[in-house]
Amino acid sequence: MNYAEDIRTAACEALPWERLEGKNILVTGATGLIGGCLVEVLMAHEGNYGVYASGRNEGRAKQRFAAYAGDNRFHFLRYDVSEPLVSDVCFHFVVHAASGAAPAAFATQPVEVVKANILGVANLMDYGLGHSLERMLYVSTGEVYGEGGATLDTPDGKAFTETDSGYVNCATQRACYPSSKRAAETLCIAYGAEYGADVVIARPCHVFGPNFTESDNRVYAQFLRNVQRGEDIVMKSDGAQFRSWCYVVDCVRALLYILLKGERGEVYNIADEKSNVTIRQLAEMIASMGGKKVVIKKPDNQESSGYNIVTKSIFSTAKLQRLGWSVSGSMVEKLSHLASWLDIAQSGGDTQ
Numbered sequence: 001m002n003y004a005e006d007i008r009t010a011a012c013e014a015l016p017w018e019r020l021e022g023k024n025i026l027v028t029g030a031t032g033l034i035g036g037c038l039v040e041v042l043m044a045h046e047g048n049y050g051v052y053a054s055g056r057n058e059g060r061a062k063q064r065f066a067a068y069a070g071d072n073r074f075h076f077l078r079y080d081v082s083e084p085l086v087s088d089v090c091f092h093f094v095v096h097a098a099s100g101a102a103p104a105a106f107a108t109q110p111v112e113v114v115k116a117n118i119l120g121v122a123n124l125m126d127y128g129l130g131h132s133l134e135r136m137l138y139v140s141t142g143e144v145y146g147e148g149g150a151t152l153d154t155p156d157g158k159a160f161t162e163t164d165s166g167y168v169n170c171a172t173q174r175a176c177y178p179s180s181k182r183a184a185e186t187l188c189i190a191y192g193a194e195y196g197a198d199v200v201i202a203r204p205c206h207v208f209g210p211n212f213t214e215s216d217n218r219v220y221a222q223f224l225r226n227v228q229r230g231e232d233i234v235m236k237s238d239g240a241q242f243r244s245w246c247y248v249v250d251c252v253r254a255l256l257y258i259l260l261k262g263e264r265g266e267v268y269n270i271a272d273e274k275s276n277v278t279i280r281q282l283a284e285m286i287a288s289m290g291g292k293k294v295v296i297k298k299p300d301n302q303e304s305s306g307y308n309i310v311t312k313s314i315f316s317t318a319k320l321q322r323l324g325w326s327v328s329g330s331m332v333e334k335l336s337h338l339a340s341w342l343d344i345a346q347s348g349g350d351t352q
Contacts (some may be wrong), residue, residue, distance in 0.1 A: 001333075002340045003210050006249040007037070011044035013253055016260050019200065023134070024050040026091035028081055028124070029098030031055040034139060034204065036064055036211055037252045038095060043068055053097070054079045064211065081120035082112075090132040095259065096124055097139040101177070104217050110176035117180035118187065125191045131276075135198040137259045138188045142244070142269065142315055143178040144168075144279070159244075159316040162267045185267070191336045192265050200262040202255055205271040205315050208334075209248025210341040220245075223283050225289035228342050234297050239280025242312040244271035247334035250327050257325040268323075271315035275331040285332055289339060 001009075025042060027034035030053035054077040055061050061076050068074035079085060081098045083137045098120055100106075100113040121138065128136060146166035160166070170179045191197040212221040226233045246254075254270040262268060277285075283294045317325075 001251070002337050005221070006011045006247075006337060007040050007044050010041045010249050010253050010256075013256065015256055017045060017047055019260055020047055020049045020093065022048060023092035024052060024089055025093045025095070026052045026054060026077070026124075027095045027097060027137075028079070028120070030076075031057055031060045031064055032101070033209055033212060033216075033248055034207060034251060034255070035095070035097035037209060037248045038097065038255060039065065041252050041256070043071065047120040048075075049073065050075060052077050052089065054081075056080050060213075064318070081123060082116045083119075084123050085127040086143055087131075087172045088129070090166060091128060092132055093259065094124055094128055094133065095139065095255065096120060096136060099139070099141075099181075100294050101141070102215070102217055106174055106177050110173050111272060113176045114180040117177075117184045121184045121187045121191075123209075125188075125195075125197060127252050129191075129195055129197060133197065135200065135259065135264075136188070138185065138199060138201045138253060138260075138266075139255065140185050140201050140203050141178070141181050142203050142271070142313060144182045144185065144203060144225060145313060151265050159273075159314045160269065161316045161318055162269055167342075179263050189265065200258050200264065201267040202258050203267060203315070204251050204254075205244035205246055205269070205313070207246050207248050207251050208338075210338050220282065220286070223286040224338070224342060227286055227292055230290065230292075232292045233283045233287045235280070235283055235294055235296045236297060237279065238296065239278055239294075240284060241279050242276065242314065243278055243279065243282075244273070244314045245277065245282070245331060246272045246327075247275075247331075247337075250334075254320055254325050257320065257323045261323045266319075268320045269315040270320060272323040272327045272331070273315075273317060274327065275334075276314050277331065285335055289335065 027039050028034050030039050040053045050073055052075045058078050100116055100125050105113050143162045146168035168175055168178045177322060185201055188199045192199050208220040223233045250272055258268050287294050
């Protein structure tokens with residue numbers, strides 16, 4: 001299997017696709033990791049609906065979605081979610097996946113991160129309520145849980161469920177992301193309570209997959225670029241942080257389950273419970289794909305200011321699984337699906 005085959009498989013998922021027939025679907029953040037994969041799955045499914053891929057970078061979008069240039073179901077919408085949406089299209093379903101999720105942005109543009117997360121929800125909701133919106137799926141983040149699960153004295157405690165609330169020090173620059181995501185979730189619920197908007201919320205864990213950009217400095221992207229260039233993996237910490245991870249296609253499958261089967265006003269975790277690993281373990285798995293090793297290098301002050309300091313963050317997906325979603329295959333297998341896209345020689349390690 002490879003990424004392209006995974007997309008085709010996801011497009012055949014046993015879901016109530018008929019809900020989308022004759023509708024328009026807006027995907028914000030469509031040039032990002034999750035949004036782009038969702039567009040690809042929607043286009044791979046043979047449905048009678050319009051897919052509107054929204055993003056700020058039209059050049060990147062044209063390159064990413066070149067295969068759909070002649071498909072009348074596909075449309076690109078150049079749009080910054082920080083601004084009010086101006087259009088005459090009725091978007092019946094909105095998947096709001098636009099957000100500044102790169103640690104570099106947390107370190108250099110925290111104001112813009114906060115504004116985009118909160119204003120994005122308000123702008124899309126205000127437009128949707130006047131243009132036949134049937135449901136919005138807000139793609140939040142597992143970072144809203146912060147540190148420690150339901151209590152502050154168990155930082156290495158249980159897996160997070162959707163009703164947990166951990167500790168986030170809001171008086172820090174790095175809190176621009178989790179704090180504004182928390183506020184955006186509350187705003188979604190407020191629109192539902194006050195205006196009757198149908199909203200569902202997804203909280204993905206750390207997600208990995210292809211189509212990341214050269215400027216993406218999330219750890220998995222840095223590691224994969226190192227191996228792609230034939231370099232050893234350079235880590236900026238000891239890698240002891242323990243995280244839930246999920247392959248992007250499995251994450252998008254989960255989003256579709258939530259969009260089409262989730263209960264109104266509910267929140268759903270997304271994670272692959274077989275992919276709970278330390279950052280160091282992730283680095284070792286990726287290094288083995290190209291026969292490289294892992295080395296430690298101390299980060300500079302700006303780099304460290306963008307890092308997620310949470311020591312342990314693992315998610316329960318029991319609620320999502322009750323919708324019928326499940327995951328097969330190991331994390332190593334999913335990483336190997338990226339090898340052909342990245343053109344990484346795998347002679348240095350066993351990926352099966």
